[in-house]
Amino acid sequence: SRVRDLTDVAAIAYGAPSTANVAAAPGTQILLPRVASLASPGKALVFGPTYAEHQRAATIVGHAVMEVDDFEALAGADLAIVVNPNNPDGRVIEREKLLGLAGRLRARGGMLVVDEAFMDVGPLGESLAGDVEQGSMVVLRSFGKFFGLAGLRLGFALADALTVERLQAQFGPWAVAGPALEYGIRALADSGWQAEMRRRLAEEAARLDALFGRFGVAVAGGTTLFRYIRLADAAGLFSVLGERGILLRHFSDRPHVLRAGLPGGDEEWQRLESALAAWAQQRDDGA
Missing domain, CATH: 3.40.640.10 (Type I PLP-dependent aspartate aminotransferase-like (Major domain))
Structure with missing residues (x-):
């Protein structure tokens, strides 16, 4: 069967x-x-x-x-x-x-x-x-x-x-x-597809870590499907990205924690970079 x-x-x-x-x-x-x-x-x-x-x-x-x-x-x-x-x-x-x-x-x-x-x-x-x-x-x-x-x-x-x-x-x-x-x-x-997807996800997760790092957001863990972020201004980052149509997971019981998935394509990567830049500008202006 x-x-x-x-x-x-x-x-x-x-x-x-x-x-x-x-x-x-x-x-x-x-x-x-x-x-x-x-x-x-x-x-x-x-x-x-x-x-x-x-x-x-x-x-x-x-x-x-x-x-x-x-x-x-x-x-x-x-x-x-x-x-x-x-x-x-x-x-x-x-x-x-x-x-x-x-x-x-x-x-x-x-x-x-x-x-x-x-x-x-x-x-x-x-x-x-x-x-x-x-x-x-x-x-x-x-x-x-x-x-x-x-x-x-x-x-x-x-x-x-x-x-x-x-x-x-x-x-x-x-x-x-x-x-x-x-x-x-x-x-x-399809073991070939699986191996290629693992390689690609590892590359994209590293790219996402580097992008977050450019704006002072340190990735603390996760898997290659999602990244785990600990950040004092987690609520602020969640809000700024959400206003731009990018949804992270914010944990009500752990207010300094966020979880982020991988962007789906070039346009999504660009949108995320722009949104992170806007958040970093707000952060620096308020410092």
């Missing part, structure tokens, strides 16, 4: 042990509560700061959820959740460190979920995709972000074969739409 063709190519693309370790779903979002429900309701710890959907999903299925910034504390959870690379700061946790955590959780009946939504543009050697048959861990992979097809609902859960069967039973046989099957098979099989 085409679903089997998709999981075959996904297993190869992501480095899973076999197609039996891959469950396909209509987007990663729908997987979050289902994966969280694999662990009996208990204490869920999310390694933060990170985006809020994992907390929401774990709460929905009955976990008592806390965000923690101490990695070692995760070993005391019934369900531990790590976003790797992290959104929005791009923080990466080494594979060996995650495997150590998974072993400690497994020994006491806990489970580790690693959201690798941005691993396509991360250090691929840190992925846990090849380790999932050890059990008590689920790796999530997102299709739309790297391939630029956010409206095409497709995501994957990688886990031991029994856990994959449990997840697939929740979705039934027709979970993934026909267009997502076809585009997913073609895109995941």
